[in-house]
Amino acid sequence: MIRFEHVSKQFPNGTLAVKSLDLEIEKGEFFVLIGPSGSGKTTTLKMINRLIELSKGWVRINGKKISDYDIHELRWDIGYVLQQIALFPHMTIAENIAVVPELKNWDKKRIRTRVDELLEMVGLDPKEYRNRKPHELSGGQQQRVGVLRALAADPEIILMDEPFSALDPFSREKLQDDVLEIQQRLKKTIVFVTHDMREALKLGDRICLMKDGEIVQVGTPHAFLTNPANDFVREFVGNKQVPVRLEELMVPVTDEQAILPQTKTVSLQAPLAEVFEQLASFEQIAVEDGGKMVGVINRPHAMKVMSQYLRDGGRMHE
Ligand SMILES: Nc1ncnc2c1ncn2[C@@H]1O[C@H](COP(=O)(O)OP(=O)(O)OP(=O)(O)O)[C@@H](O)[C@H]1O
Ligand SMILES: [Mg+2]
Incomplete structure (x- = not known):
């Protein structure tokens, strides 16, 4: 579905953020990118929808090079959720969710039906929430709306960059459960960036651990737990097991x-x-x-x- 072939990214200042990456993400897979700060996770993610242009190699989606897609279609057809809640403050919740359907010229009735269906899916009563402004929602609810916005036009692929890291533990668990359910029900291909190994183990069909722009290990959560490739992986998986002092x-x-x-x-x-x-x-x-x-x-x-x-x-x- 998404294929990286010898992909490198060097920024104009010389930083080599991603080094000859080879990777294949399957259709319907929940794929988690994890690694320390600066390891190249966000760069890898943003190369998929060309928010960052790659320097070398190829990224293909369904066999076609991303450079051969119309850039707008590519962006609209790939959902994107950011860490910072990036709702438009002056627009209602319904308008925020409807951004991409509007761009795609869906008719009003279809948009309205879709918005309500999405709000219901995550337990936000449309009658109550449809016309509210983002500031009238809690942080967790706003982030939930951010996820709905990414889903609105029913994209096959959704990219999520540390979407829950700013949330309290309770909202975080809830949203993780929501996203897992959505993915299992709708069979989306999700590429999900996190720092948190526990989140990765819970959500990922496969996990890709990066370090210094390179892959250290790709595999199932089970493989990470039972068969870590080296000490770096072992430490990354095990770092929550230190005793409380x-x-x-x-x-x-x-x-x-x-x-x-x-x-x-x-x-x-x-x-x-x-x-x-x-x-x-x-x-x-x-x-x-x-x-x-x-x-x-x-x-x-x-x-x-x-x-x-x-x-x-x-x-x-x-
Ligand atoms: N626009 C840019 N110009 C120059 N260097 C950049 C740019 N964006 C990122 N980098 C560098 O590229 C490397 C990888 O950055 P990236 O944002 O992909 O890391 P990350 O794994 O997402 O880190 P974090 O967990 O902190 O979000 C880092 O060394 C970073 O400083
Ligand atoms: Mg990042």
Whole structure:
């Protein structure tokens, strides 16, 4: 469906962002590009719809070179979702979703039906949301509309560049589920950029890990977990497995007086299990190191850190 053949991109300033990339993305595949900052993910993505022109090699869609497509059709026929919510602020939600159908001269009735159908698909009641402005929606809802806009004209291919990274964990999970469902139901080809291995493992049919403009490994989530190509991959997959350290649960002591005399004390070296046993009985415990008070752990803060950590795919190790 999308084929990269020896594709390189060198920017005018000399930066070689992508180096002789060979890649084939299948029709209907959820394909995830992951890698550290500056590894060439966005550049790779934007070469597909020619937001960035490639320097060497070829990109083909359905066998045809992208340079042989009409540039407008190419853009309209490929949905694109950005990290920053990029809705037009003065347009209503319905108008925002309808941008590409309007460009394609769909008739009013068809557009209206399509907008309502899309809003319903992600649980936004059209009657309530159709005529609102973007600022009258939460961040998560705005991003959902961003996804709908990319889907509006029913493109075969959708490109998504870190679409959920600005969202809170709850909205993020919800949108991941929405997009997975959409992809499974509508069989779109999705190319999805992320920094987050957990997101990649959850969403991807295949994952492509990049580093310095090159592919380190392409494969299924299962292959990444069971058969990492090298230490870099192993570290990238495993970096969420580091144990929570006791320090991360602490809030610093700002006012010694705030620690009540009868407050339970644990050592900085105490196992986490002991800390949580104490927190089951005490709202707050103090932490000492070599006889000196170094911090306090209060229950709500500790719960918050742990839940965030577990949500990010972490595990508790002792
Ligand atoms: N317009 C540009 N001109 C010059 N260099 C650029 C340009 N755009 C990107 N680069 C460089 O190309 C390399 C790859 O950038 P790219 O944006 O593709 O990385 P990325 O993997 O998407 O990173 P991030 O995770 O931070 O978004 C980087 O070294 C970057 O500085
Ligand atoms: Mg990027």
